[in-house]
Amino acid sequence: MAASLGQPRERVVRAVTWLSEQGLVEVRASDVRQRYARRVPAPDLGALAAELSARFARREAGEIGRVRDMAALVTHAGCQTAFLVRHFREELPGPCGHCTFCETGEATAFPPPPPRPPVASLLATPEVTALLSDRPPALLHPRKLALFLCGLSSPALVRARLTRHPLFGAAAGYPFAQVMEGCAALPTPPPTPR
Ligand SMILES: [Zn+2]
Numbered sequence: 001m002a003a004s005l006g007q008p009r010e011r012v013v014r015a016v017t018w019l020s021e022q023g024l025v026e027v028r029a030s031d032v033r034q035r036y037a038r039r040v041p042a043p044d045l046g047a048l049a050a051e052l053s054a055r056f057a058r059r060e061a062g063e064i065g066r067v068r069d070m071a072a073l074v075t076h077a078g079c080q081t082a083f084l085v086r087h088f089r090e091e092l093p094g095p096c097g098h099c100t101f102c103e104t105g106e107a108t109a110f111p112p113p114p115p116r117p118p119v120a121s122l123l124a125t126p127e128v129t130a131l132l133s134d135r136p137p138a139l140l141h142p143r144k145l146a147l148f149l150c151g152l153s154s155p156a157l158v159r160a161r162l163t164r165h166p167l168f169g170a171a172a173g174y175p176f177a178q179v180m181e182g183c184a185a186l187p188t189p190p191p192t193p194r
Pocket of ligand 1: 078079080081082095096097098099100101102
C-alpha cells in the first residue's frame, strides 16, 4: 500500500490504526504469506514440485523442532536459564536462581492430554464417512484431509469453501501426526474424471 501510494509506511500504519480506532475497519494480524512468481516459461513441473515439497517439509520439520525445543525448555528438570544459554553454546557458572525450576525446585509438567477416542473412530463417524464418500478434490490427498480435519487452513481449502464445513477442525484436539496417520490408512477413492 505504501509503495502504490508513494507514502511512508508509518503514515499508512497510522491511517489504518486511526480507521480501526474509529471502528471503521477491523484490523487483524495474520501470518506472512509467501508468494512466488514463475520466472522460467516452461519449468520441469515434476522437479519443481519435488523441490518445493522438500523445501516445505524441511521448513515444517524445523518449525516442529522449534516447538519441541520450547517444550523441552519449559519442562526441563534443572535450571532453565542454564538450559537456554547452553542452546546458544554458553555455560552459566551455576543455577540462575530466578527461573521457575530454581524457584520451585520442580520441573514443570504439561497436563496429560484429555481422554479422547482414537483417531480411527473419529474417522469412522457417519459425518466423516459421508464426506469421504463424496471426497472433494481438495481433500483427496491424506495430508490435505488431515489439515482439514485439524482445522489448518490452506488456500486450496479456502477456495473450495471447505473452511466453513462443519467438519473443519473436527480433529483439532488430536496431534497432527496421528490424524495424518489415520487419513493415510483410509482407502483413497479413485480420481473422478473432471
Ligand atoms: Zn535457574
